[in-house]
Amino acid sequence: MPEKAESLRSLTVRDDWQSYAEEAPKTDSAYPDGGWRAWLTVAGAFLALVCTFGQLSSFGTFQSWYSEHQLQDLPPSTISWIGALQLFIFFFSGGFIGRIFDAYGPRVLMIPGTAILVFSSMVTSICNQYYQYILAQGILFGLGVGMLFYPSLAAISTHFDKYRATALGIAAAGSGVGGVVYPIMLQRLFISCGFGWGVRISGFICLAVCALACCTVTSRPGLARTSGPWFDLSHFRDDKFVLLIAGSVLISLGLFIPNFYIVTYAVDHGVDPSTAFYVLAVLNAGSILGRVAPAVLGDVCGRFNILAPSVFFAGLATLVFWPLAHSTTAVMLYAALYGFFSGAFNALIVPCIAQVSPIAQLGARMGLLYSALAFPSLAGGPAAGALLRAAHGSYIGMIALSGATVVAGSLLYVWARVRIDPRPLARV
Template sequence: MEKWATHEHTKRSEDSESEVVTAKNTSPASVKGSALPAPSSSRYPDGGVHAWLTVFGAFLALFCTFGQLNSFGTFQEWYSDHQLRTTPPSTIAWIGSIQLWIFFFSGGFIGHVFDVYGPRVMMMPGTILLVFSTMMTSLSTKFYQYILAQGVLFGIGVGMMFYPSLAAISSYFNRYRGTALGIAFAGSGVGGVVYPIMFRELFEKVGFGWAVRISGFISLAACCIAVATVSTNQSSSQKKTPILDITVLRDVPFLLLIAGSLLICLGLFIPFIYLAEYATDNHISANAALYVLSAMNAGGILGRLAPPLVSDVLGRFNVIVPSAFLMGLLAVVFWLFAKTLTTIIIFAVLYGFFSGAFIAMIIPCVAQISPDGKIGTRIGVLYSIVSFG
């Protein structure tokens, strides 16, 4: 006991000396009886002009990127009746699947670049690539052309806008991170409501080519504002991170989060791609079928706002787990029996809500269990792995 007491006394003395040395090199606000700054320190302002401008810019970026990804069911239904009418629907769906895979898989590299250089290095060329791919889609007529323009190039452009803008938000917010990211993710839900309706109206009035070009001009305006407003709160010392972070392999909570997300993403986007065509197969008009997709994304707006807001009080993992479970349960017990327009719309809204909650909550969960300066990289690693799902 005496040896133990002596050891403890020595250890406390060393700890006290360490705190004094740290205090000399750290601002008083960041040291309150500990060498480590509290999560609510000035490193995370949880507000301010630059923080909320970043949220605004991310909202616009997600509106025209992830919002269009959520609207691919519009193109799936249109291609089946027009340009690619001789191509099986399952083959046409490869355009949307490759688009999603490229977007997810690019996260590892893009997240690392964000941690080292900040958001604009990726977002500026991302804007150019996004607009270019959209214009090339408007000129395409063959299946392989749609794969290259709308699948590969558009998917890369979305990733270059998506990851930096959301990782930048995480650098400004801690306590209200879920709320801030939820507001930004709501942009994808708003885009998912607007784009299917806009495309359907413009396809009929101005034709496919100009309808897609108009969306390209909208993307150009929104992304330029996003590039101007999104910034990062990371210091240069936080940006020093290796491309391959082997500590990830020893982080069990992070590995479990990746595994769970991978399983969920095996079926997450199936309704977004097929629900409009599913509705037409149940004798619902093509116009009404596309409004079903908008209804799903409308539910996603609320799902991207309310659960993240609640998660800042109840806990991020306490919200994402039941949301993911209910999303899967809906597909099993509701979608299989939805045959009328009313029941399909109800399923669409509910599925949109819980899928939106999962999509919006995954990044706050990653940020919560990731060290500073590695949030962008870890977000990218997770998305790269779940891309195969």
């Protein structure tokens, strides 16, 4: 009997070890957290975001140009509908794009997305009527951005787990780089080449850069593709995910108002128009560091632990410092500060979605959250313009709207963090 018991014990140990040996590679290989394929995906996503979200966050350049040239007879609140519609289409398309990504991967979306983005630029270059800008620069451009933005970031999340926030932060820095380059480049092209050729040159640059992104962005090999309903209500049973959506909805109502109006604000407060375009570049330059540093800290200290205070300070900076910025230096300092803290939202929101989601549903949940942001993003710019007009040129109401909604959204992030783990020092 002792010999039989020992034999059974040895067999059990061997079976357990064999089972562990079979399962361990699967667990380890699920998230390689590195390798040439993973880092090429990060590099490709960086390039995609330079041309997509980088341009999207630079709409203030077009807003200021249109108000002095093609659309000078229209009020700022009407012109801002072009940029607001870009954001709406970009965000709203996320639900459908995320679902397609889960089923087919990134390239089936990114290749046609590149074609739509470039076509949008070419059509915008020959527009001269408001409705034409709405169709070409508002709807088409927003759709093209979505078809490149979501697959790029979702693909990164399939390669990384431990260093997911860092990888996504590096990629998200591409939007900051684009936000620095595009306002300066477009302004100089508009002056030297004219508006039409300036936008066309921008389109050709997008074609080259996004083609390279399409070649380098891939999902993790062997990832199981899921096929589910286009709209799954079961996601809303997760209270942490619902709180993340609710906070993001409030934040998106005010987050992009500075991007739309900081250039106009600078000009109205005595900054030379040729210099005012650099204010938006400074804001986006601040967001480069704001996308990388908080992301690295998020992998060390917890993503929710960094996201919530960063967004809170973005709103606080708007409420406290923007109303006091009456000189070129003060406006530049506010822009840099706001860019840094608001950049954390763009870098950490996707890692936080992934943290509370099954990996097979990441694309769908990411798209669902961004789709929910479509409506406040559509309302934010025009609402700010309406407040500006109602106050006869005073920016105080617009600033209050921007700052208060961002601060309120950050408090809901704190609530979501507490629901995950109520311990104050927990790494969440």
